[in-house]
């Protein structure tokens with residue numbers, strides 16, 4: 001079974017259209033956790049176009065008081081500001097992503113060999129007995145990539161599933177992308193790294209992903225689940241994603 005961590009960036013982005021407090025980021029966190037999501041993911045960006053620093057504090061307070069078993073996963077580039085936020089909030093999982101401050105969305109994983117020294121120092125700084133560190137990972141990182149990721153001291157990788165999401169309806173390209181993801185996933189698991197996955201996962205593309213890529217511990221999903229929530233409501237959309245992830 002793959003656990004679902006719901007990414008609330010898109011909810012925050014909708015809220016930020018107006019200077020109003022709804023849709024409520026903490027309110028939707030309650031909704032998804034109450035129906036069985038195992039955690040909440042946010043990826044605060046420097047321009048606060050969706051998740052604001054205040055949201056991170058509010059979510060942290062909510063999870064600590066009302067959902068002590070839920071995991072808070074904070075994703076981002078390890079800037080000074082980001083590292084300070086992690087120090088203050090102390091989430092259970094930090095996912096490091098090699099994003100430029102102006103990037104529209106995440107579109108690649110780490111160059112583990114080239115950034116090995118940098119990542120090792122950041123991982124050592126962030127690591128705690130009660131906290132996992134995960135590194136965003138290109139689908140084709142393969143054995144050498146995951147060995148370099150493991151050498152940083154990280155606990156997990158997060159497979160970047162965007163390229164698969166972009167071509168899942170083209171059977172030939174999709175099976176090529178799935179083969180890369182499956183190879184990197186099993187190479188990581190073979191050396192004791194846990195595997196998360198995320199980016200552009202949807203109800204349509206999850207079944208083939210779950211069939212091909214075995215052993216994924218957690219998927220963080222935001223854009224797709226929010227789009228489906230507009231049709232089904234957030235409770236039902238969350239249930240549908242939990243069910244789609246159950247089979248692995």
Ligand SMILES: CC(=O)[C@@H](O)[C@H](O)COP(=O)(O)O
Nearest residue numbers: 009043075097105106198199
């Ligand atoms: C690392 C990753 O794939 C997601 O966190 C994604 O980057 C979400 O960011 P946006 O919501 O800003 O697109």
Ligand SMILES: NCC(=O)COP(=O)(O)O
Nearest residue numbers: 007198199200220222223
């Ligand atoms: N790490 C991926 C994530 O949190 C959500 O990505 P998406 O589902 O919004 O594309």
